[in-house]
Amino acid sequence: MNVHHDHNKTYLAVFGTLLILTAITVAVSYFHFGVFNIFVAMFVATVKGSLVCLYFMHLKDDNRVNQVVFISAFVFLALFIGLTLSDVLFR
Amino acid sequence: MSLNQITIAAEPVQSASEVHLRNDRKGHVVPHHFETATQAYEASKLGVWLFLVTEILMFGGLFVAYIVFRALNPQAFAEASHHLDKVMGAINTVVLIASSFTMAMAVNETRHDRVKRASYFLLATLFFASVFLVIKYFEYTHKIHAGLLPAGYFTYEGLSHEKGKLFFSLYFLMTGLHGSHVLVGMGLIFWMFLKCRFKSLSSTYFTPVEMVGIFWHLVDLIWIYLFPLLYLIG
Structure with missing residues:
Protein backbone atom coordinates (compact mmCIF):
# COMPACT_ATOMS: atom_id res chain seq x y z
CA MET A 1 0.00 0.00 0.00
CA HIS A 58 -7.90 -1.81 4.75
CA LEU A 59 -8.13 -5.60 4.63
CA LYS A 60 -7.92 -5.41 0.82
CA ASP A 61 -4.36 -4.08 0.95
CA ASP A 62 -3.32 -5.78 4.17
CA ASN A 63 -0.82 -8.62 4.22
CA ARG A 64 -1.97 -12.19 3.68
CA VAL A 65 -1.47 -13.27 7.32
CA ASN A 66 -3.93 -10.67 8.62
CA GLN A 67 -6.46 -11.58 5.92
CA VAL A 68 -6.26 -15.29 6.78
CA VAL A 69 -6.46 -14.56 10.54
CA PHE A 70 -9.57 -12.43 10.19
CA ILE A 71 -11.35 -14.76 7.75
CA SER A 72 -10.60 -17.70 10.07
CA ALA A 73 -12.95 -16.07 12.62
CA PHE A 74 -15.85 -16.52 10.19
CA VAL A 75 -14.82 -20.09 9.36
CA PHE A 76 -14.97 -20.96 13.07
CA LEU A 77 -18.24 -19.05 13.45
CA ALA A 78 -19.72 -21.08 10.56
CA LEU A 79 -18.58 -24.31 12.27
CA PHE A 80 -20.11 -23.09 15.56
CA ILE A 81 -23.46 -22.30 13.90
CA GLY A 82 -23.47 -25.35 11.61
CA LEU A 83 -22.66 -27.95 14.26
CA THR A 84 -25.07 -26.43 16.80
CA LEU A 85 -27.93 -26.37 14.27
CA SER A 86 -27.18 -29.92 13.11
CA ASP A 87 -27.86 -30.95 16.71
CA VAL A 88 -30.83 -28.71 17.54
CA LEU A 89 -32.76 -29.17 14.28
CA PHE A 90 -32.30 -32.93 13.83
CA ARG A 91 -32.53 -34.38 17.30
CA MET B 1 4.20 -0.95 2.84
CA SER B 2 6.37 2.10 2.39
CA LEU B 3 6.42 3.32 5.96
CA ASN B 4 9.44 5.34 6.90
CA GLN B 5 11.60 2.60 8.20
CA ILE B 6 13.76 3.57 11.12
CA THR B 7 16.38 0.87 11.06
CA ILE B 8 18.77 0.43 13.90
CA ALA B 9 22.43 -0.04 13.30
CA ALA B 10 23.95 -3.44 13.89
CA GLU B 11 26.02 -2.21 16.86
CA PRO B 12 24.27 -2.41 20.23
CA VAL B 13 22.67 0.66 21.76
CA GLN B 14 25.22 2.13 24.16
CA SER B 15 23.94 5.39 25.54
CA ALA B 16 20.72 7.26 26.05
CA SER B 17 21.54 9.60 23.16
CA GLU B 18 21.85 6.69 20.77
CA VAL B 19 18.32 5.60 21.61
CA HIS B 20 17.13 8.67 19.73
CA LEU B 21 18.27 7.06 16.49
CA ARG B 22 15.15 5.00 16.86
CA ASN B 23 12.91 7.98 17.49
CA ASP B 24 10.92 9.64 14.80
CA ARG B 25 10.85 13.41 14.68
CA LYS B 26 7.79 13.59 16.96
CA GLY B 27 9.51 11.62 19.70
CA HIS B 28 8.02 8.17 19.26
CA VAL B 29 10.45 5.44 20.29
CA VAL B 30 10.37 2.08 18.53
CA PRO B 31 10.34 -0.53 21.34
CA HIS B 32 13.79 -2.12 21.70
CA HIS B 33 12.58 -5.64 20.86
CA PHE B 34 11.66 -4.63 17.31
CA GLU B 35 14.14 -4.36 14.45
CA THR B 36 12.28 -1.62 12.59
CA ALA B 37 9.29 0.68 12.96
CA THR B 38 7.55 -1.29 10.20
CA GLN B 39 8.01 -4.52 12.12
CA ALA B 40 6.55 -2.90 15.26
CA TYR B 41 3.58 -1.62 13.22
CA GLU B 42 2.90 -5.01 11.61
CA ALA B 43 3.13 -6.79 14.98
CA SER B 44 0.61 -4.35 16.52
CA LYS B 45 -1.74 -4.84 13.62
CA LEU B 46 -1.59 -8.65 13.76
CA GLY B 47 -2.37 -8.35 17.48
CA VAL B 48 -5.45 -6.25 16.77
CA TRP B 49 -6.71 -8.67 14.10
CA LEU B 50 -6.31 -11.58 16.55
CA PHE B 51 -8.24 -9.57 19.14
CA LEU B 52 -11.03 -9.00 16.60
CA VAL B 53 -11.22 -12.78 16.04
CA THR B 54 -11.90 -13.28 19.77
CA GLU B 55 -14.49 -10.48 19.63
CA ILE B 56 -16.32 -12.12 16.71
CA LEU B 57 -16.38 -15.45 18.53
CA MET B 58 -17.66 -13.76 21.72
CA PHE B 59 -20.53 -12.11 19.82
CA GLY B 60 -20.77 -15.41 17.91
CA GLY B 61 -22.09 -17.14 21.03
CA LEU B 62 -24.99 -14.67 21.17
CA PHE B 63 -25.61 -14.98 17.42
CA VAL B 64 -25.78 -18.77 17.77
CA ALA B 65 -28.26 -18.41 20.66
CA TYR B 66 -30.32 -16.05 18.49
CA ILE B 67 -30.27 -18.41 15.47
CA VAL B 68 -31.22 -21.48 17.54
CA PHE B 69 -34.08 -19.81 19.44
CA ARG B 70 -35.37 -18.16 16.32
CA ALA B 71 -35.26 -21.43 14.37
CA LEU B 72 -37.31 -23.05 17.18
CA ASN B 73 -39.76 -20.13 17.65
CA PRO B 74 -40.08 -18.30 14.32
CA GLN B 75 -43.54 -16.79 14.96
CA ALA B 76 -42.70 -15.63 18.49
CA PHE B 77 -39.57 -13.85 17.21
CA ALA B 78 -41.41 -12.21 14.31
CA GLU B 79 -44.13 -10.91 16.66
CA ALA B 80 -41.65 -9.66 19.29
CA SER B 81 -39.56 -7.94 16.63
CA HIS B 82 -42.55 -5.71 15.79
CA HIS B 83 -42.07 -4.05 19.19
CA LEU B 84 -38.76 -2.56 18.02
CA ASP B 85 -38.78 0.76 16.19
CA LYS B 86 -37.50 0.14 12.65
CA VAL B 87 -36.97 3.86 12.02
CA MET B 88 -34.83 4.36 15.12
CA GLY B 89 -32.81 1.27 14.19
CA ALA B 90 -32.31 2.57 10.64
CA ILE B 91 -31.24 6.02 11.89
CA ASN B 92 -28.72 4.34 14.21
CA THR B 93 -27.38 2.29 11.30
CA VAL B 94 -26.83 5.44 9.24
CA VAL B 95 -25.23 7.20 12.24
CA LEU B 96 -22.83 4.32 12.86
CA ILE B 97 -21.89 4.06 9.17
CA ALA B 98 -21.20 7.82 9.19
CA SER B 99 -18.98 7.39 12.27
CA SER B 100 -17.07 4.64 10.49
CA PHE B 101 -16.56 6.94 7.52
CA THR B 102 -15.24 9.83 9.67
CA MET B 103 -12.97 7.37 11.53
CA ALA B 104 -11.51 6.11 8.24
CA MET B 105 -10.97 9.75 7.22
CA ALA B 106 -9.22 10.50 10.53
CA VAL B 107 -6.77 7.64 9.96
CA ASN B 108 -6.17 8.83 6.39
CA GLU B 109 -5.55 12.44 7.50
CA THR B 110 -3.07 11.28 10.18
CA ARG B 111 -1.19 9.23 7.58
CA HIS B 112 -0.78 12.39 5.53
CA ASP B 113 0.48 14.45 8.48
CA ARG B 114 -2.74 16.51 8.66
CA VAL B 115 -3.26 15.81 12.35
CA LYS B 116 -5.39 18.88 12.97
CA ARG B 117 -7.92 17.76 10.36
CA ALA B 118 -7.64 14.25 11.78
CA SER B 119 -8.64 15.57 15.21
CA TYR B 120 -11.76 17.18 13.70
CA PHE B 121 -12.73 13.89 12.06
CA LEU B 122 -12.23 12.15 15.43
CA LEU B 123 -14.54 14.72 17.06
CA ALA B 124 -17.14 14.01 14.36
CA THR B 125 -16.78 10.28 15.08
CA LEU B 126 -17.35 10.97 18.79
CA PHE B 127 -20.41 13.03 17.90
CA PHE B 128 -21.96 10.23 15.80
CA ALA B 129 -21.16 7.68 18.52
CA SER B 130 -22.96 9.89 21.09
CA VAL B 131 -26.00 10.22 18.81
CA PHE B 132 -26.06 6.43 18.54
CA LEU B 133 -26.10 6.06 22.32
CA VAL B 134 -28.73 8.78 22.82
CA ILE B 135 -31.07 7.00 20.38
CA LYS B 136 -30.31 3.71 22.13
CA TYR B 137 -31.20 5.40 25.44
CA PHE B 138 -34.65 6.39 24.11
CA GLU B 139 -35.22 2.87 22.79
CA TYR B 140 -34.21 1.27 26.11
CA THR B 141 -36.36 3.72 28.13
CA HIS B 142 -39.39 2.86 26.03
CA LYS B 143 -38.84 -0.89 26.49
CA ILE B 144 -38.18 -0.60 30.22
CA HIS B 145 -41.46 1.31 30.69
CA ALA B 146 -43.37 -1.24 28.61
CA GLY B 147 -41.91 -4.10 30.68
CA LEU B 148 -40.15 -5.60 27.64
CA LEU B 149 -37.21 -6.69 29.79
CA PRO B 150 -34.93 -9.74 29.83
CA ALA B 151 -35.90 -13.07 31.41
CA GLY B 152 -37.60 -12.79 34.83
CA TYR B 153 -38.07 -9.02 34.58
CA PHE B 154 -40.37 -9.39 31.59
CA THR B 155 -43.82 -8.04 32.57
CA TYR B 156 -45.36 -7.11 29.20
CA GLU B 157 -48.63 -8.93 28.56
CA GLY B 158 -49.44 -8.10 24.94
CA LEU B 159 -47.49 -10.97 23.33
CA SER B 160 -49.49 -13.96 22.07
CA HIS B 161 -46.42 -16.23 22.03
CA GLU B 162 -44.94 -17.05 25.41
CA LYS B 163 -41.44 -17.50 23.94
CA GLY B 164 -41.46 -13.91 22.70
CA LYS B 165 -39.67 -12.83 25.84
CA LEU B 166 -36.62 -14.83 24.71
CA PHE B 167 -36.28 -12.29 21.93
CA PHE B 168 -36.00 -9.44 24.44
CA SER B 169 -33.41 -11.27 26.54
CA LEU B 170 -31.32 -11.61 23.37
CA TYR B 171 -32.10 -8.04 22.29
CA PHE B 172 -30.77 -6.58 25.55
CA LEU B 173 -27.75 -8.90 25.69
CA MET B 174 -26.71 -8.29 22.09
CA THR B 175 -27.33 -4.54 21.94
CA GLY B 176 -25.97 -4.16 25.51
CA LEU B 177 -22.70 -5.90 24.67
CA HIS B 178 -22.52 -3.89 21.45
CA GLY B 179 -23.33 -0.65 23.32
CA SER B 180 -20.54 -1.29 25.83
CA HIS B 181 -18.19 -1.65 22.84
CA VAL B 182 -19.41 1.74 21.59
CA LEU B 183 -18.57 3.25 25.00
CA VAL B 184 -15.09 1.69 25.05
CA GLY B 185 -14.56 2.82 21.45
CA MET B 186 -15.55 6.38 22.37
CA GLY B 187 -12.95 6.37 25.17
CA LEU B 188 -10.28 5.16 22.74
CA ILE B 189 -11.29 7.73 20.10
CA PHE B 190 -11.07 10.53 22.68
CA TRP B 191 -7.59 9.29 23.58
CA MET B 192 -6.64 9.45 19.88
CA PHE B 193 -8.13 12.95 19.72
CA LEU B 194 -5.78 14.04 22.53
CA LYS B 195 -2.85 12.34 20.77
CA CYS B 196 -3.64 14.35 17.62
CA ARG B 197 -3.99 17.61 19.57
CA PHE B 198 -0.63 17.04 21.25
CA LYS B 199 0.81 16.07 17.85
CA SER B 200 2.18 12.77 19.05
CA LEU B 201 0.90 11.08 15.86
CA SER B 202 2.29 11.69 12.38
CA SER B 203 2.83 10.10 8.98
CA THR B 204 5.77 8.17 10.47
CA TYR B 205 3.86 6.93 13.52
CA PHE B 206 0.11 6.42 13.23
CA THR B 207 -0.21 2.91 14.69
CA PRO B 208 -2.61 3.81 17.59
CA VAL B 209 -5.14 5.68 15.47
CA GLU B 210 -5.16 2.97 12.82
CA MET B 211 -5.68 0.23 15.44
CA VAL B 212 -8.52 2.17 17.13
CA GLY B 213 -9.99 2.63 13.65
CA ILE B 214 -9.97 -1.12 12.96
CA PHE B 215 -11.69 -1.72 16.33
CA TRP B 216 -14.28 0.96 15.61
CA HIS B 217 -15.09 -0.55 12.21
CA LEU B 218 -15.69 -3.89 13.93
CA VAL B 219 -18.28 -2.19 16.16
CA ASP B 220 -19.93 -0.95 12.95
CA LEU B 221 -19.64 -4.41 11.34
CA ILE B 222 -21.43 -6.08 14.28
CA TRP B 223 -24.24 -3.52 14.14
CA ILE B 224 -24.64 -4.14 10.39
CA TYR B 225 -25.71 -7.70 11.33
CA LEU B 226 -27.62 -6.82 14.52
CA PHE B 227 -29.84 -4.32 12.74
CA PRO B 228 -31.55 -6.66 10.22
CA LEU B 229 -31.64 -9.60 12.66
CA LEU B 230 -33.33 -7.67 15.46
CA TYR B 231 -35.32 -4.94 13.70
CA LEU B 232 -36.20 -6.16 10.22
CA ILE B 233 -37.58 -9.67 10.70
CA GLY B 234 -41.28 -8.98 11.10
Whole structure:
Protein backbone atom coordinates (compact mmCIF):
# COMPACT_ATOMS: atom_id res chain seq x y z
CA MET A 1 0.00 0.00 0.00
CA ASN A 2 1.29 3.42 -0.83
CA VAL A 3 1.15 5.78 2.14
CA HIS A 4 1.09 8.81 -0.14
CA HIS A 5 -2.02 7.68 -1.89
CA ASP A 6 -5.11 9.55 -0.67
CA HIS A 7 -8.14 7.38 0.09
CA ASN A 8 -10.71 10.16 0.54
CA LYS A 9 -12.61 9.46 -2.69
CA THR A 10 -12.70 5.71 -2.05
CA TYR A 11 -14.07 6.28 1.45
CA LEU A 12 -16.73 8.64 0.17
CA ALA A 13 -17.82 6.10 -2.46
CA VAL A 14 -17.94 3.29 0.12
CA PHE A 15 -19.92 5.55 2.49
CA GLY A 16 -22.46 6.33 -0.25
CA THR A 17 -22.79 2.64 -1.19
CA LEU A 18 -23.35 1.67 2.45
CA LEU A 19 -26.15 4.27 2.78
CA ILE A 20 -27.84 3.02 -0.41
CA LEU A 21 -27.62 -0.60 0.78
CA THR A 22 -29.12 0.40 4.15
CA ALA A 23 -32.03 2.07 2.34
CA ILE A 24 -32.52 -1.06 0.20
CA THR A 25 -32.54 -3.43 3.19
CA VAL A 26 -35.05 -1.24 5.09
CA ALA A 27 -37.27 -0.89 2.01
CA VAL A 28 -37.28 -4.66 1.36
CA SER A 29 -38.36 -5.30 4.98
CA TYR A 30 -41.72 -3.60 4.26
CA PHE A 31 -42.57 -6.28 1.69
CA HIS A 32 -43.30 -9.83 2.75
CA PHE A 33 -41.64 -12.49 0.62
CA GLY A 34 -41.63 -15.14 3.36
CA VAL A 35 -38.30 -16.92 3.84
CA PHE A 36 -36.83 -14.85 1.03
CA ASN A 37 -36.73 -11.76 3.32
CA ILE A 38 -34.07 -13.11 5.66
CA PHE A 39 -31.86 -14.16 2.72
CA VAL A 40 -32.04 -10.69 1.17
CA ALA A 41 -31.34 -9.05 4.56
CA MET A 42 -28.35 -11.30 5.26
CA PHE A 43 -27.01 -10.91 1.71
CA VAL A 44 -27.17 -7.11 1.91
CA ALA A 45 -25.60 -7.16 5.42
CA THR A 46 -22.77 -9.34 4.11
CA VAL A 47 -22.12 -7.00 1.16
CA LYS A 48 -22.07 -4.03 3.60
CA GLY A 49 -19.82 -5.89 6.05
CA SER A 50 -17.41 -6.84 3.26
CA LEU A 51 -17.16 -3.21 2.11
CA VAL A 52 -16.37 -2.11 5.69
CA CYS A 53 -13.69 -4.83 6.08
CA LEU A 54 -12.08 -4.40 2.65
CA TYR A 55 -11.97 -0.60 2.46
CA PHE A 56 -12.44 0.98 5.92
CA MET A 57 -10.35 -1.67 7.70
CA HIS A 58 -7.90 -1.81 4.75
CA LEU A 59 -8.13 -5.60 4.63
CA LYS A 60 -7.92 -5.41 0.82
CA ASP A 61 -4.36 -4.08 0.95
CA ASP A 62 -3.32 -5.78 4.17
CA ASN A 63 -0.82 -8.62 4.22
CA ARG A 64 -1.97 -12.19 3.68
CA VAL A 65 -1.47 -13.27 7.32
CA ASN A 66 -3.93 -10.67 8.62
CA GLN A 67 -6.46 -11.58 5.92
CA VAL A 68 -6.26 -15.29 6.78
CA VAL A 69 -6.46 -14.56 10.54
CA PHE A 70 -9.57 -12.43 10.19
CA ILE A 71 -11.35 -14.76 7.75
CA SER A 72 -10.60 -17.70 10.07
CA ALA A 73 -12.95 -16.07 12.62
CA PHE A 74 -15.85 -16.52 10.19
CA VAL A 75 -14.82 -20.09 9.36
CA PHE A 76 -14.97 -20.96 13.07
CA LEU A 77 -18.24 -19.05 13.45
CA ALA A 78 -19.72 -21.08 10.56
CA LEU A 79 -18.58 -24.31 12.27
CA PHE A 80 -20.11 -23.09 15.56
CA ILE A 81 -23.46 -22.30 13.90
CA GLY A 82 -23.47 -25.35 11.61
CA LEU A 83 -22.66 -27.95 14.26
CA THR A 84 -25.07 -26.43 16.80
CA LEU A 85 -27.93 -26.37 14.27
CA SER A 86 -27.18 -29.92 13.11
CA ASP A 87 -27.86 -30.95 16.71
CA VAL A 88 -30.83 -28.71 17.54
CA LEU A 89 -32.76 -29.17 14.28
CA PHE A 90 -32.30 -32.93 13.83
CA ARG A 91 -32.53 -34.38 17.30
CA MET B 1 4.20 -0.95 2.84
CA SER B 2 6.37 2.10 2.39
CA LEU B 3 6.42 3.32 5.96
CA ASN B 4 9.44 5.34 6.90
CA GLN B 5 11.60 2.60 8.20
CA ILE B 6 13.76 3.57 11.12
CA THR B 7 16.38 0.87 11.06
CA ILE B 8 18.77 0.43 13.90
CA ALA B 9 22.43 -0.04 13.30
CA ALA B 10 23.95 -3.44 13.89
CA GLU B 11 26.02 -2.21 16.86
CA PRO B 12 24.27 -2.41 20.23
CA VAL B 13 22.67 0.66 21.76
CA GLN B 14 25.22 2.13 24.16
CA SER B 15 23.94 5.39 25.54
CA ALA B 16 20.72 7.26 26.05
CA SER B 17 21.54 9.60 23.16
CA GLU B 18 21.85 6.69 20.77
CA VAL B 19 18.32 5.60 21.61
CA HIS B 20 17.13 8.67 19.73
CA LEU B 21 18.27 7.06 16.49
CA ARG B 22 15.15 5.00 16.86
CA ASN B 23 12.91 7.98 17.49
CA ASP B 24 10.92 9.64 14.80
CA ARG B 25 10.85 13.41 14.68
CA LYS B 26 7.79 13.59 16.96
CA GLY B 27 9.51 11.62 19.70
CA HIS B 28 8.02 8.17 19.26
CA VAL B 29 10.45 5.44 20.29
CA VAL B 30 10.37 2.08 18.53
CA PRO B 31 10.34 -0.53 21.34
CA HIS B 32 13.79 -2.12 21.70
CA HIS B 33 12.58 -5.64 20.86
CA PHE B 34 11.66 -4.63 17.31
CA GLU B 35 14.14 -4.36 14.45
CA THR B 36 12.28 -1.62 12.59
CA ALA B 37 9.29 0.68 12.96
CA THR B 38 7.55 -1.29 10.20
CA GLN B 39 8.01 -4.52 12.12
CA ALA B 40 6.55 -2.90 15.26
CA TYR B 41 3.58 -1.62 13.22
CA GLU B 42 2.90 -5.01 11.61
CA ALA B 43 3.13 -6.79 14.98
CA SER B 44 0.61 -4.35 16.52
CA LYS B 45 -1.74 -4.84 13.62
CA LEU B 46 -1.59 -8.65 13.76
CA GLY B 47 -2.37 -8.35 17.48
CA VAL B 48 -5.45 -6.25 16.77
CA TRP B 49 -6.71 -8.67 14.10
CA LEU B 50 -6.31 -11.58 16.55
CA PHE B 51 -8.24 -9.57 19.14
CA LEU B 52 -11.03 -9.00 16.60
CA VAL B 53 -11.22 -12.78 16.04
CA THR B 54 -11.90 -13.28 19.77
CA GLU B 55 -14.49 -10.48 19.63
CA ILE B 56 -16.32 -12.12 16.71
CA LEU B 57 -16.38 -15.45 18.53
CA MET B 58 -17.66 -13.76 21.72
CA PHE B 59 -20.53 -12.11 19.82
CA GLY B 60 -20.77 -15.41 17.91
CA GLY B 61 -22.09 -17.14 21.03
CA LEU B 62 -24.99 -14.67 21.17
CA PHE B 63 -25.61 -14.98 17.42
CA VAL B 64 -25.78 -18.77 17.77
CA ALA B 65 -28.26 -18.41 20.66
CA TYR B 66 -30.32 -16.05 18.49
CA ILE B 67 -30.27 -18.41 15.47
CA VAL B 68 -31.22 -21.48 17.54
CA PHE B 69 -34.08 -19.81 19.44
CA ARG B 70 -35.37 -18.16 16.32
CA ALA B 71 -35.26 -21.43 14.37
CA LEU B 72 -37.31 -23.05 17.18
CA ASN B 73 -39.76 -20.13 17.65
CA PRO B 74 -40.08 -18.30 14.32
CA GLN B 75 -43.54 -16.79 14.96
CA ALA B 76 -42.70 -15.63 18.49
CA PHE B 77 -39.57 -13.85 17.21
CA ALA B 78 -41.41 -12.21 14.31
CA GLU B 79 -44.13 -10.91 16.66
CA ALA B 80 -41.65 -9.66 19.29
CA SER B 81 -39.56 -7.94 16.63
CA HIS B 82 -42.55 -5.71 15.79
CA HIS B 83 -42.07 -4.05 19.19
CA LEU B 84 -38.76 -2.56 18.02
CA ASP B 85 -38.78 0.76 16.19
CA LYS B 86 -37.50 0.14 12.65
CA VAL B 87 -36.97 3.86 12.02
CA MET B 88 -34.83 4.36 15.12
CA GLY B 89 -32.81 1.27 14.19
CA ALA B 90 -32.31 2.57 10.64
CA ILE B 91 -31.24 6.02 11.89
CA ASN B 92 -28.72 4.34 14.21
CA THR B 93 -27.38 2.29 11.30
CA VAL B 94 -26.83 5.44 9.24
CA VAL B 95 -25.23 7.20 12.24
CA LEU B 96 -22.83 4.32 12.86
CA ILE B 97 -21.89 4.06 9.17
CA ALA B 98 -21.20 7.82 9.19
CA SER B 99 -18.98 7.39 12.27
CA SER B 100 -17.07 4.64 10.49
CA PHE B 101 -16.56 6.94 7.52
CA THR B 102 -15.24 9.83 9.67
CA MET B 103 -12.97 7.37 11.53
CA ALA B 104 -11.51 6.11 8.24
CA MET B 105 -10.97 9.75 7.22
CA ALA B 106 -9.22 10.50 10.53
CA VAL B 107 -6.77 7.64 9.96
CA ASN B 108 -6.17 8.83 6.39
CA GLU B 109 -5.55 12.44 7.50
CA THR B 110 -3.07 11.28 10.18
CA ARG B 111 -1.19 9.23 7.58
CA HIS B 112 -0.78 12.39 5.53
CA ASP B 113 0.48 14.45 8.48
CA ARG B 114 -2.74 16.51 8.66
CA VAL B 115 -3.26 15.81 12.35
CA LYS B 116 -5.39 18.88 12.97
CA ARG B 117 -7.92 17.76 10.36
CA ALA B 118 -7.64 14.25 11.78
CA SER B 119 -8.64 15.57 15.21
CA TYR B 120 -11.76 17.18 13.70
CA PHE B 121 -12.73 13.89 12.06
CA LEU B 122 -12.23 12.15 15.43
CA LEU B 123 -14.54 14.72 17.06
CA ALA B 124 -17.14 14.01 14.36
CA THR B 125 -16.78 10.28 15.08
CA LEU B 126 -17.35 10.97 18.79
CA PHE B 127 -20.41 13.03 17.90
CA PHE B 128 -21.96 10.23 15.80
CA ALA B 129 -21.16 7.68 18.52
CA SER B 130 -22.96 9.89 21.09
CA VAL B 131 -26.00 10.22 18.81
CA PHE B 132 -26.06 6.43 18.54
CA LEU B 133 -26.10 6.06 22.32
CA VAL B 134 -28.73 8.78 22.82
CA ILE B 135 -31.07 7.00 20.38
CA LYS B 136 -30.31 3.71 22.13
CA TYR B 137 -31.20 5.40 25.44
CA PHE B 138 -34.65 6.39 24.11
CA GLU B 139 -35.22 2.87 22.79
CA TYR B 140 -34.21 1.27 26.11
CA THR B 141 -36.36 3.72 28.13
CA HIS B 142 -39.39 2.86 26.03
CA LYS B 143 -38.84 -0.89 26.49
CA ILE B 144 -38.18 -0.60 30.22
CA HIS B 145 -41.46 1.31 30.69
CA ALA B 146 -43.37 -1.24 28.61
CA GLY B 147 -41.91 -4.10 30.68
CA LEU B 148 -40.15 -5.60 27.64
CA LEU B 149 -37.21 -6.69 29.79
CA PRO B 150 -34.93 -9.74 29.83
CA ALA B 151 -35.90 -13.07 31.41
CA GLY B 152 -37.60 -12.79 34.83
CA TYR B 153 -38.07 -9.02 34.58
CA PHE B 154 -40.37 -9.39 31.59
CA THR B 155 -43.82 -8.04 32.57
CA TYR B 156 -45.36 -7.11 29.20
CA GLU B 157 -48.63 -8.93 28.56
CA GLY B 158 -49.44 -8.10 24.94
CA LEU B 159 -47.49 -10.97 23.33
CA SER B 160 -49.49 -13.96 22.07
CA HIS B 161 -46.42 -16.23 22.03
CA GLU B 162 -44.94 -17.05 25.41
CA LYS B 163 -41.44 -17.50 23.94
CA GLY B 164 -41.46 -13.91 22.70
CA LYS B 165 -39.67 -12.83 25.84
CA LEU B 166 -36.62 -14.83 24.71
CA PHE B 167 -36.28 -12.29 21.93
CA PHE B 168 -36.00 -9.44 24.44
CA SER B 169 -33.41 -11.27 26.54
CA LEU B 170 -31.32 -11.61 23.37
CA TYR B 171 -32.10 -8.04 22.29
CA PHE B 172 -30.77 -6.58 25.55
CA LEU B 173 -27.75 -8.90 25.69
CA MET B 174 -26.71 -8.29 22.09
CA THR B 175 -27.33 -4.54 21.94
CA GLY B 176 -25.97 -4.16 25.51
CA LEU B 177 -22.70 -5.90 24.67
CA HIS B 178 -22.52 -3.89 21.45
CA GLY B 179 -23.33 -0.65 23.32
CA SER B 180 -20.54 -1.29 25.83
CA HIS B 181 -18.19 -1.65 22.84
CA VAL B 182 -19.41 1.74 21.59
CA LEU B 183 -18.57 3.25 25.00
CA VAL B 184 -15.09 1.69 25.05
CA GLY B 185 -14.56 2.82 21.45
CA MET B 186 -15.55 6.38 22.37
CA GLY B 187 -12.95 6.37 25.17
CA LEU B 188 -10.28 5.16 22.74
CA ILE B 189 -11.29 7.73 20.10
CA PHE B 190 -11.07 10.53 22.68
CA TRP B 191 -7.59 9.29 23.58
CA MET B 192 -6.64 9.45 19.88
CA PHE B 193 -8.13 12.95 19.72
CA LEU B 194 -5.78 14.04 22.53
CA LYS B 195 -2.85 12.34 20.77
CA CYS B 196 -3.64 14.35 17.62
CA ARG B 197 -3.99 17.61 19.57
CA PHE B 198 -0.63 17.04 21.25
CA LYS B 199 0.81 16.07 17.85
CA SER B 200 2.18 12.77 19.05
CA LEU B 201 0.90 11.08 15.86
CA SER B 202 2.29 11.69 12.38
CA SER B 203 2.83 10.10 8.98
CA THR B 204 5.77 8.17 10.47
CA TYR B 205 3.86 6.93 13.52
CA PHE B 206 0.11 6.42 13.23
CA THR B 207 -0.21 2.91 14.69
CA PRO B 208 -2.61 3.81 17.59
CA VAL B 209 -5.14 5.68 15.47
CA GLU B 210 -5.16 2.97 12.82
CA MET B 211 -5.68 0.23 15.44
CA VAL B 212 -8.52 2.17 17.13
CA GLY B 213 -9.99 2.63 13.65
CA ILE B 214 -9.97 -1.12 12.96
CA PHE B 215 -11.69 -1.72 16.33
CA TRP B 216 -14.28 0.96 15.61
CA HIS B 217 -15.09 -0.55 12.21
CA LEU B 218 -15.69 -3.89 13.93
CA VAL B 219 -18.28 -2.19 16.16
CA ASP B 220 -19.93 -0.95 12.95
CA LEU B 221 -19.64 -4.41 11.34
CA ILE B 222 -21.43 -6.08 14.28
CA TRP B 223 -24.24 -3.52 14.14
CA ILE B 224 -24.64 -4.14 10.39
CA TYR B 225 -25.71 -7.70 11.33
CA LEU B 226 -27.62 -6.82 14.52
CA PHE B 227 -29.84 -4.32 12.74
CA PRO B 228 -31.55 -6.66 10.22
CA LEU B 229 -31.64 -9.60 12.66
CA LEU B 230 -33.33 -7.67 15.46
CA TYR B 231 -35.32 -4.94 13.70
CA LEU B 232 -36.20 -6.16 10.22
CA ILE B 233 -37.58 -9.67 10.70
CA GLY B 234 -41.28 -8.98 11.10
